[in-house]
Every structure is written in C-alpha cells, then in structure tokens.
Amino acid sequence: MNFSRLIKNCSIPSRWLLANNIRYQSSSAAQNLIQVDINEETGVSVVSLNRKPVNSLSLELFKDFCGVMDDLEREKVRGMVLKSSCDNVFSSGLDITELYPNPSEERFEAFWLWFQESWLKLYASSFPTVAFVNGHAPAGGCVFAISCEYRLMLPYYKIGLNEAPVGIVATEWVMNSLRAVLPGKNAERLLTSGRLLDTQEAFDIGLIDQIVNNEEEAMARSEEFFATFDNVPKLARALTKQVYRKNDLNQLIKNRSSDAKQFLNHILRPETQKIIGSYFKSLKDRKKD
Numbered sequence: 001m002n003f004s005r006l007i008k009n010c011s012i013p014s015r016w017l018l019a020n021n022i023r024y025q026s027s028s029a030a031q032n033l034i035q036v037d038i039n040e041e042t043g044v045s046v047v048s049l050n051r052k053p054v055n056s057l058s059l060e061l062f063k064d065f066c067g068v069m070d071d072l073e074r075e076k077v078r079g080m081v082l083k084s085s086c087d088n089v090f091s092s093g094l095d096i097t098e099l100y101p102n103p104s105e106e107r108f109e110a111f112w113l114w115f116q117e118s119w120l121k122l123y124a125s126s127f128p129t130v131a132f133v134n135g136h137a138p139a140g141g142c143v144f145a146i147s148c149e150y151r152l153m154l155p156y157y158k159i160g161l162n163e164a165p166v167g168i169v170a171t172e173w174v175m176n177s178l179r180a181v182l183p184g185k186n187a188e189r190l191l192t193s194g195r196l197l198d199t200q201e202a203f204d205i206g207l208i209d210q211i212v213n214n215e216e217e218a219m220a221r222s223e224e225f226f227a228t229f230d231n232v233p234k235l236a237r238a239l240t241k242q243v244y245r246k247n248d249l250n251q252l253i254k255n256r257s258s259d260a261k262q263f264l265n266h267i268l269r270p271e272t273q274k275i276i277g278s279y280f281k282s283l284k285d286r287k288k289d
C-alpha cells in the first residue's frame with residue numbers, strides 16, 4: 001500500500017480546521033455501529049457507540065465515527081452527547097484483534113490513520129461535546145471521554161488509560177489529551193501505573209466533571225453545559241477551542257505518518273505480541289473461572 005497516498009486521502013487540511021475532505025462512505029450501514037439521534041427542538045445530538053458486546057474500536061467503527069462527525073458539522077448541531085448503547089461498557093478500547101496476532105501492515109495502517117482521524121475530528125469539533133460515560137471506559141474508551149469537553153459518569157464503573165499493563169505505549173497525542181484534563185503529576189501517574197479508577201476516584205482527581213445516576217440526569221446536565229454557550233457566537237467559541245487545542249492537534253497533524261509507523265513497529269515486536277497475546281487470553285479465560 002502507498003502509505004503517503006493513504007495519509008493524503010485521510011488528512012486534516014493544512015489549516016487544521018476541519019473540512020469535509022474525507023469522503024465518507026459508511027463501511028457498515030448494515031451493522032449500524034453508531035446510532036445518531038438529533039433532537040430537532042434542542043439541536044442536541046446523541047451519538048451512541050453500538051458495536052456489541054463491548055464497543056471495541058475497529059477500523060469500521062472509526063470510519064463510521066468520522067462520517068458521523070462530518071454530518072454533525074454540516075448540520076451545525078448545538079452540542080453532542082457521546083454515550084454507549086452496550087450494557088455496562090462505554091468502550092473497551094481498541095479492538096485487540098486489530099493488534100493481535102500480527103496484523104497485516106495494510107490493515108493496521110488504515111486502522112491507525114482512521115483512529116487518528118477520529119481523534120482529530122472529535123478533539124477539534126466546532127460544537128461542544130459531552131461524554132456520558134455510561135459504562136467501563138478503559139484505554140481507548142477513556143481517550144474518547146477525555147477528548148470531549150465535559151465528562152459525566154455513572155457510579156461504580158472504571159475509567160483510565162491501562163495501555164502500559166497491556167504492553168502498549170499510549171501515543172504522545174493521547175498523553176496530551178490527558179494532560180489537558182488533569183494536572184501533570186496525576187496524568188503521569190495514571191499513565192505509568194495504568195491504573196483504572198472507579199467513578200468516585202475519577203471525580204476526586206478531576207478526570208470526570210460530574211457523577212450522574214441515570215441517563216435522564218445526564219441529559220439534563222449536558223443541556224446545562226450546552227446552555228453556557230448559548231450567548232457566545234458559535235464561530236468565536238469554535239475558534240477559541242481550536243486555537244486553545246492547537247498545539248495538541250498540530251503535534252499529531254505534523255507526525256501522522258511517523259506516529260503510525262512507530263506504533264506498527266511497536267505492535268509487531270515479538271515481546272509486544274507476547275504481552276498482548278497473554279493479556280487477551282486472560283480476558284477470555286476470566287469467563288471460564
């Protein structure tokens with residue numbers, strides 16, 4: 001595969017503001033991996049990740065997510081609430097079968113580039129974003145949440161960046177998104193220990209903004225958050241957010257190709273494959289106990 005061509009076809013434009021230069025074709029219309037519900041009265045869109053059983057993040061899900069984000073930009077929605085339609089899990093992170101055993105270079109490169117694209121579109125979206133963490137959110141699930149502007153979470157679930165124990169090094173732009181939410185010391189500890197926090201701990205250190213008890217409460221809190229921008233001109237709000245996040249965005253935009261290559265090299269190392277393999281096996285074996 002021509003890697004530079006793939007990057008070109010899959011790139012945020014040089015101005016780094018989002019443009020719809022990626023032609024979106026739902027890769028999975030029949031699977032309905034993402035559900036979108038726009039409330040015509042309030043202008044708020046509820047986007048539900050819907051890849052059963054645990055919303056593991058596959059190439060197809062990332063492609064569909066980018067398409068949805070483009071649609072919402074075109075619709076000029078007032079705000080987006082991101083949630084899960086799987087029981088008890090917001091997202092279980094990257095689909096481990098995309099990483100193990102020894103993925104093909106072609107598939108992996110496409111997977112990683114669409115994953116980068118998903119993050120860019122979410123992190124720089126012009127409209128306000130709320131993550132309603134209505135289930136566990138390890139690793140990539142946590143990245144989705146910290147890329148939003150505001151986080152609500154149901155009690156008794158777990159959230160965090162457990163890449164290190166799984167044998168994966170979170171990339172720099174993922175670390176930057178965490179640093180944008182948590183002060184340096186706590187961010188580094190969370191990353192290096194790979195510890196998953198329960199809802200109360202996550203609230204106590206500021207990883208989430210509010211604990212809510214049910215979906216109704218989550219929607220009411222989201223509405224309050226969106227209302228804080230009602231008197232702010234949309235363009236000024238969007239540009240302020242994007243300029244504020246510019247360094248984080250540029251770090252990835254300038255390094256997309258090397259970021260993908262580095263991650264592929266890391267994933268294909270025999271030691272990494274071994275750690276991911278035994279981690280995946282332990283996930284499967286847990287059920288047999």
Ligand SMILES: CCCCCCCCCCC/C=C/C(=O)SCCNC(=O)CCNC(=O)[C@H](O)C(C)(C)COP(=O)(O)OP(=O)(O)OC[C@H]1O[C@@H](n2cnc3c(N)ncnc32)[C@H](O)[C@@H]1OP(=O)(O)O
Pocket residue numbers: 053054056057088089091092093094095096097115118119122136138139140141143144147162163166168169170171174283284287
């Ligand atoms: C805006 C863009 C954001 C993009 C975000 C990407 C960020 C990238 C950051 C860089 C690196 C990231 C790396 C990763 O994400 S690696 C994945 C790490 N994930 C985990 O460690 C979570 C693993 N899963 C669990 O802990 C549990 O499954 C969970 C608590 C989530 C749910 O538990 P539950 O008991 O409800 O369900 P099961 O464990 O029985 O799972 C059901 C079946 O699903 C399989 N499974 C679970 N997680 C994954 C996964 N991540 N990939 C593939 N498959 C997964 C599990 O094995 C079960 O399968 P079987 O039914 O066949 O046994």
